Amino acid sequence: MDVIRLEAVSLWRRTQEEFSYDLKTTIFALLDGRYRKPSKKQVLNQVDLRIQAGEKVGLIGANGSGKSTLLKLISGILKPTSGKVTVRGEIAPLIELGAGFDIDLSVQDNIVLYGVLLGFSGRTMTQRTPAILEFAELNEYSNMPVKALSSGMVARLGFAIATEVQPDILILDEVLSVGDERFKNKCQQRLERFWRANSTVLVVSHDLDYVRRSCDRVCWLDRGQVHFNGDPREGSTRYLDTVQPQGEVPR
Amino acid sequence: MTIAPALIPKTQRFLELLYVLTARNLKVRYRGSLLGVYWSLLNPVIMTGVYTAVFGTTFAAYYDNSVVNYVLAAFTGLVVISFFNSTTAQALPSVVRNGTLLNKIRLPIGVLPLSMVMANVFQFMVGAFPLLAIITLWVSGNPFHVLLLLLPVLALVIVTTGVSYILSGLYVFFRDLPYLYELVTFILLISSPVFYPAEIVPPLVQPFLALNPLSPIIESIRKLALKGETDLNQIGAAWVGSLVIAGLGWVAFRSWYDQFMDLL
Numbered sequence: 001m002d003v004i005r006l007e008a009v010s011l012w013r014r015t016q017e018e019f020s021y022d023l024k025t026t027i028f029a030l031l032d033g034r035y036r037k038p039s040k041k042q043v044l045n046q047v048d049l050r051i052q053a054g055e056k057v058g059l060i061g062a063n064g065s066g067k068s069t070l071l072k073l074i075s076g077i078l079k080p081t082s083g084k085v086t087v088r089g090e091i092a093p094l095i096e097l098g099a100g101f102d103i104d105l106s107v108q109d110n111i112v113l114y115g116v117l118l119g120f121s122g123r124t125m126t127q128r129t130p131a132i133l134e135f136a137e138l139n140e141y142s143n144m145p146v147k148a149l150s151s152g153m154v155a156r157l158g159f160a161i162a163t164e165v166q167p168d169i170l171i172l173d174e175v176l177s178v179g180d181e182r183f184k185n186k187c188q189q190r191l192e193r194f195w196r197a198n199s200t201v202l203v204v205s206h207d208l209d210y211v212r213r214s215c216d217r218v219c220w221l222d223r224g225q226v227h228f229n230g231d232p233r234e235g236s237t238r239y240l241d242t243v244q245p246q247g248e249v250p251r
Numbered sequence: 252m253t254i255a256p257a258l259i260p261k262t263q264r265f266l267e268l269l270y271v272l273t274a275r276n277l278k279v280r281y282r283g284s285l286l287g288v289y290w291s292l293l294n295p296v297i298m299t300g301v302y303t304a305v306f307g308t309t310f311a312a313y314y315d316n317s318v319v320n321y322v323l324a325a326f327t328g329l330v331v332i333s334f335f336n337s338t339t340a341q342a343l344p345s346v347v348r349n350g351t352l353l354n355k356i357r358l359p360i361g362v363l364p365l366s367m368v369m370a371n372v373f374q375f376m377v378g379a380f381p382l383l384a385i386i387t388l389w390v391s392g393n394p395f396h397v398l399l400l401l402l403p404v405l406a407l408v409i410v411t412t413g414v415s416y417i418l419s420g421l422y423v424f425f426r427d428l429p430y431l432y433e434l435v436t437f438i439l440l441i442s443s444p445v446f447y448p449a450e451i452v453p454p455l456v457q458p459f460l461a462l463n464p465l466s467p468i469i470e471s472i473r474k475l476a477l478k479g480e481t482d483l484n485q486i487g488a489a490w491v492g493s494l495v496i497a498g499l500g501w502v503a504f505r506s507w508y509d510q511f512m513d514l515l
């Protein structure tokens with residue numbers, strides 16, 4: 001069964017650099033007859049992708065190739081310009097932990113706030129607060145404002161909240177480096193448990209070794225198109241070949 | 252750690268979000284001290300003092316020769332205006348400010364301006380409304396009028412919500428909107444019969460003042476609180492104006508919705 005299905009998905013986005021963001025400029029441009037419709041750029045081009053339940057898929061590609069955009073489409077943050085995105089099951093986005101925190105609120109309040117933003121009920125979050133504090137090792141800090149925490153602690157808290165409930169689909173966008181070495185291992189263990197428990201996992205990573213080791217499949221995006229989709233070994237090797245400049249010997 | 256996802260259905264999610272975000276707005280504002288709610292009354296109280304000091308004796312003639320009546324009229328008007336102005340000004344950046352968050356997590360964007368309105372509604376119901384209720388009881392002696400006060404107050408909340416939606420949506424496209432909106436709030440203050448009697452406005456200009464959606468709200472609150480009169484036509488007018496603006500706001504926000512994410 002496909003849990004994620006992208007059919008001929010294309011996405012055009014407005015280019016921000018050209019956009020004035022300004023009422024004054026827009027009105028003057030209109031008066032001068034210089035007004036142009038904002039230009040759009042194609043970010044994804046006819047992407048077809050099917051992911052089955054329990055598959056672990058690694059997304060690779062250069063910066064700006066559309067990896068994160070693809071994840072945003074799958075999470076429902078963006079809508080495709082054409083084509084169809086179908087997702088079955090609950091998604092837990094683990095994109096840049098801590099984006100939902102309010103640094104002035106206490107750790108406890110933030111657990112509820114962040115959990116509700118992620119789609120859980122306030123009551124569930126209140127019940128889970130002790131377990132989350134426990135995992136993040138922040139028991140003594142529960143009444144302190146988040147701004148009093150170190151950045152490593154904030155990342156730990158974010159990870160603990162987002163992974164407290166096991167999702168059907170887990171999305172990881174370069175977030176595997178959380179906290180110190182010891183905590184990193186703890187995260188790794190928890191993620192591995194998801195891995196084994198038949199969650200569908202989508203990973204964006206520049207760590208090709210990691211992708212090769214942990215994914216069933218690799219999908220290589222190049223300028224908004226799927227360039228390769230298949231065996232992780234073959235995919236990452238071919239990707240490395242194009243990245244390695246000609247004539248330069250890799251160390 | 253649980254295996255079964257504990258995620259919740261759409262409507263419940265919207266309400267849960269509205270609740271946590273409203274609570275966050277209030278908590279950040281007051282840092283645990285509920286007395287902070289009364290801080291929001293400082294603005295209308297001081298303004299009433301200033302207007303009374305400057306215009307009180309001159310305009311008292313229009314208020315049955317009573318400075319006290321002038322004070323009460325100015326205060327009721329200012330409470331409404333200051334609710335509208337501060338709420339809309341706070342709701343204006345609500346979508347843009349959460350742009351990073353919206354790029355990470357899928358959220359119903361409309362909950363952001365609404366949670367700002369709700370935080371201010373709470374503040375109003377705890378701070379200004381009891382004062383209006385006391386004035387009403389004191390002047391009209393009719394507890395039923397206190398209940399009726401809720402009608403124009405609800406119209407005020409509706410019109411404020413509509414304008415908040417328009418502003419927070421427009422701000423995504425036009426980041427110089429706050430400067431322009433400052434002018435609009437000033438025009439609203441001047442064109443609402445807040446610190447002057449409506450009678451002094453030249454007949455030629457009067458029809459334009461009628462366009463101000465806050466006027467029927469202020470006037471009907473004054474009639475209920477200060478004269479003990481119930482003018483259902485005026486309350487009806489307040490509701491029609493508010494609903495039209497709220498409808499416009501909702502339609503506008505909906506139609507811009509799909510473009511937001513490209514600009515945040």
